[in-house]
Amino acid sequence: xxxxxxxxxxxxxxxxxxxxxxxxxxxxxxxxxxxxxxxxxxxxxxxxxxxxxxxxxxxxxxxxxxxxxxxxxxxxxxxxx
Numbered sequence: 001x002x003x004x005x006x007x008x009x010x011x012x013x014x015x016x017x018x019x020x021x022x023x024x025x026x027x028x029x030x031x032x033x034x035x036x037x038x039x040x041x042x043x044x045x046x047x048x049x050x051x052x053x054x055x056x057x058x059x060x061x062x063x064x065x066x067x068x069x070x071x072x073x074x075x076x077x078x079x080x081x
Contacts, residue, residue, distance in 0.1 A: 007075035023068040030062040
């Protein structure tokens with residue numbers, strides 16, 4: 001299983017703060033995103049190129065390799081002003 005967390009406006013947009021997804025066929029963050037977009041139409045709109053990702057609490061890229069038990073967090077970029 002892959003543990004997936006959603007933060008800030010992403011959580012609100014998707015209506016969920018976390019989910020567990022089977023790790024079958026998921027090799028990296030990009031393949032996880034592909035699997036998520038098949039779950040619900042809102043997911044496709046939510047995961048644009050500006051979304052940030054952390055794997056096991058370390059900032060990562062979409063190419064980051066995943067393994068069962070990993071925690072993947074998605075969140076929008078932080079801005080200040």
